[in-house]
Amino acid sequence: MTAMATQVESNCDALLRAGNTNCAGCGMSIGLQLLEQALGKDRKPLMAIPACCGIVTAGAFPTSAYGAPVAASTFASAAAVATGLSLVGEINGEDAPVMVWAGDGGTYDIGVATLSAAAERNENVLYFCYDNEIYGNTGGQRSSATPEYVTTSTTPRGKAERKKDMMAIMAAHRIPYAATLSVAHRDDFLRKVRYALTVKGFRFLVLLSPCPTGWKSEPQESVDLIDLAVRCGVFPVFEVFDGMRYRINVRPDGTPLEKYAERQRRYAAASMNLEGVRRHVAEQWAWLEGMERAFPGSE
Amino acid sequence: MGKALITGNHAAGYALSVCGEANRSARGCVAGAYPITPQTEIVEYLRGFNFSRGRVVPVESEHSAMAVCIGAALNGARAFTASSANGLAYMVENIFAAGYYRLPIVLIAVNRTLGPPWNIWVDQGDSLMFRDAAWIQFYTESHQDLVDTVLLAFRVAEDPRILLPVCVALDGFVVSHTLMGVELPEQAQVDRFLPPCHVPHRLRVDHPATVGGLTWPKETAHHRRQIQSAMERVPEVLEEALDEFEKVFGRRPDGALRVEHAEDAEQMLVACNTMARTARRLVESRQSEGEKLGLIKLKMFRPFPRRQLREAVGKAKRLGVLDRNHSAGSGGVFWGEVAATFQGRSDLVVQNYIVGLGGGDVTPEVLGMIADDLQTRMTAGEPIWQEVGV
Numbered sequence A: 001m002t003a004m005a006t007q008v009e010s011n012c013d014a015l016l017r018a019g020n021t022n023c024a025g026c027g028m029s030i031g032l033q034l035l036e037q038a039l040g041k042d043r044k045p046l047m048a049i050p051a052c053c054g055i056v057t058a059g060a061f062p063t064s065a066y067g068a069p070v071a072a073s074t075f076a077s078a079a080a081v082a083t084g085l086s087l088v089g090e091i092n093g094e095d096a097p098v099m100v101w102a103g104d105g106g107t108y109d110i111g112v113a114t115l116s117a118a119a120e121r122n123e124n125v126l127y128f129c130y131d132n133e134i135y136g137n138t139g140g141q142r143s144s145a146t147p148e149y150v151t152t153s154t155t156p157r158g159k160a161e162r163k164k165d166m167m168a169i170m171a172a173h174r175i176p177y178a179a180t181l182s183v184a185h186r187d188d189f190l191r192k193v194r195y196a197l198t199v200k201g202f203r204f205l206v207l208l209s210p211c212p213t214g215w216k217s218e219p220q221e222s223v224d225l226i227d228l229a230v231r232c233g234v235f236p237v238f239e240v241f242d243g244m245r246y247r248i249n250v251r252p253d254g255t256p257l258e259k260y261a262e263r264q265r266r267y268a269a270a271s272m273n274l275e276g277v278r279r280h281v282a283e284q285w286a287w288l289e290g291m292e293r294a295f296p297g298s299e
Numbered sequence B: 001m002g003k004a005l006i007t008g009n010h011a012a013g014y015a016l017s018v019c020g021e022a023n024r025s026a027r028g029c030v031a032g033a034y035p036i037t038p039q040t041e042i043v044e045y046l047r048g049f050n051f052s053r054g055r056v057v058p059v060e061s062e063h064s065a066m067a068v069c070i071g072a073a074l075n076g077a078r079a080f081t082a083s084s085a086n087g088l089a090y091m092v093e094n095i096f097a098a099g100y101y102r103l104p105i106v107l108i109a110v111n112r113t114l115g116p117p118w119n120i121w122v123d124q125g126d127s128l129m130f131r132d133a134a135w136i137q138f139y140t141e142s143h144q145d146l147v148d149t150v151l152l153a154f155r156v157a158e159d160p161r162i163l164l165p166v167c168v169a170l171d172g173f174v175v176s177h178t179l180m181g182v183e184l185p186e187q188a189q190v191d192r193f194l195p196p197c198h199v200p201h202r203l204r205v206d207h208p209a210t211v212g213g214l215t216w217p218k219e220t221a222h223h224r225r226q227i228q229s230a231m232e233r234v235p236e237v238l239e240e241a242l243d244e245f246e247k248v249f250g251r252r253p254d255g256a257l258r259v260e261h262a263e264d265a266e267q268m269l270v271a272c273n274t275m276a277r278t279a280r281r282l283v284e285s286r287q288s289e290g291e292k293l294g295l296i297k298l299k300m301f302r303p304f305p306r307r308q309l310r311e312a313v314g315k316a317k318r319l320g321v322l323d324r325n326h327s328a329g330s331g332g333v334f335w336g337e338v339a340a341t342f343q344g345r346s347d348l349v350v351q352n353y354i355v356g357l358g359g360g361d362v363t364p365e366v367l368g369m370i371a372d373d374l375q376t377r378m379t380a381g382e383p384i385w386q387e388v389g390v
């Protein structure tokens, strides 16, 4: 074996290698480590990553911080590039999972038609969206995943519109599996990724991805913030089977919303209306509980 | 298979299908399919073809049609698609991506006018829109030329010395929707003509590299230089492919350009696509009347065959460049290239004629008026807009 080959092998142990350019406390760093754990040492995916922080983190040619092969796609194209990768794998009887790792901009906004089409065709793709609720790479502009009232560089007085309910949209495609992932709930995160890896067809997993740079929060508090987001109900942790059957994994415990909001300066707009947010959170939960009651789901 | 009476679109669909099928011995084929007039029958044909190791993906847009091809080629498959006009415009971001990734994808462009206002007829402005992407471009004059060029396109694109995508253009309706007798290649012949597709930089699970990630200015400039070098190798690789084609099929399609009456021509028309065929008719009749008119059919637009073109003009004093396209604020796109090729040649008049925009019927009579104007010119003027009937 040549020295070169040895070096590649020893370096590719980690899915996200040292030397990546993620900010400290970035949710991607945690999410990718958990993903690696779920995959196990011997299974390497083929990845499609569109324009987003997730591709910048790979570093500049000829280095790559990913321990798996990556196709860096155009912003809107990850799900279609993954379709091509996956079909060729299928034709050739190869079983490396094909994954997308995309931001909320590439998922909720510019890539939504591509994503919807791949889901409708039920392509054999595992789609991850790390949702930091902004366009992080371009400096923190709003996306349709940005929550209401939050300030971003393009919503200086707070965002007027509500966050898009992407899980409902993906469920409406009746894909075999969709789930939300919390980096503060490791076991639940790992269980769901492992399950998703056993399912054939289109799978959609979205994690609320802390972004200290954009959220104006402290890097060491990232995991705590997600824990608070789950406990106060802002980020529901649940899964949807075949787009119809719901299971809630973690319920809010009555933690006040303020505990989550006060640790991020993006929630500090003069127009911030926590009462309004609370009302919408309660509404969302009533709907989710209703869905689970009417259409309970499990593997 | 022998000779079939077939439309241009079916000929294109057939050619793409047998080329895709030929790669069953390697990693198979994948196509993206999205309809637009006048290309639609091509993707319908692909969806109906029974590939033994291939998939035709009914995507939601042209942008994704090319993205699926990119993903498939990055996993080592032969990949192809087709579109027209606004479909090509919508695809453009990924057209550039495919070129810069150095993927040997083949795209058929059924030339159509870009809108609005909407017009479905022929105009080369759509495929010329991405002339600056790292794509080889061929403009075909007939059903036969189209089929043969699709086969050549895969061979040239996948050649390890090239690894660039190829666009094969044909005239909307004039070729896409008319019937002509075509010598259709047998699958076994195509299998012999096309080596298995091999994409050396395809993704491999045991090789964790990022394809298409970030590069610094130095690497970026180097990457573009490498593409330019590959482009410069195209004429040679194309000639080899033509030799091979002749061995397998017993006939030789046109190469980068086809020159007629260069020996004695004083003025020459420069044209592509079906306008070149019409021009050939005119040239033949004028020659029989003793007029020294020649023809250069420019089939290959990228890489632009500057050297061959310089050789082709011989002793001609005037070139009339026909453009069925319009670069607003300048003139015809072919003319710009031809004029640049002959910069410094003050003894050569290079006059532009913009003709047949939006599908106007370019008859021998229309080209006759152009030839008459050209014959008397002592200097070149601004591009002339030659109007035609409907």
Ligand SMILES: Cc1ncc(C[n+]2csc(CCOP(=O)(O)OP(=O)(O)O)c2C)c(N)n1
Residues within 6 Å of the ligand: A051, A052, A053, A054, A074, A075, A076, A102, A103, A104, A105, A106, A107, A132, A134, A135, A136, A137, A138, A143
């Ligand atoms: C077609 C196109 N438009 C705009 C951009 C610029 N751009 C690159 S990344 C990005 C935002 C990415 O946001 P998101 O997907 O949420 O990922 P994040 O940066 O937050 O990780 C934008 C707008 C682009 N690359 N391509």
Ligand code: SF4
Residues within 6 Å of the ligand: A021, A022, A023, A024, A025, A026, A027, A028, A053, A132, A136, A137, A210, A211, A212, A213, A214
């Ligand atoms: S800007 Fe946010 S998402 Fe991007 S790398 Fe930094 S922390 Fe991560």
Ligand SMILES: [Mg+2]
Residues within 6 Å of the ligand: A103, A104, A105, A130, A131, A132, A133, A134, A135, A136
């Ligand atoms: Mg984002």
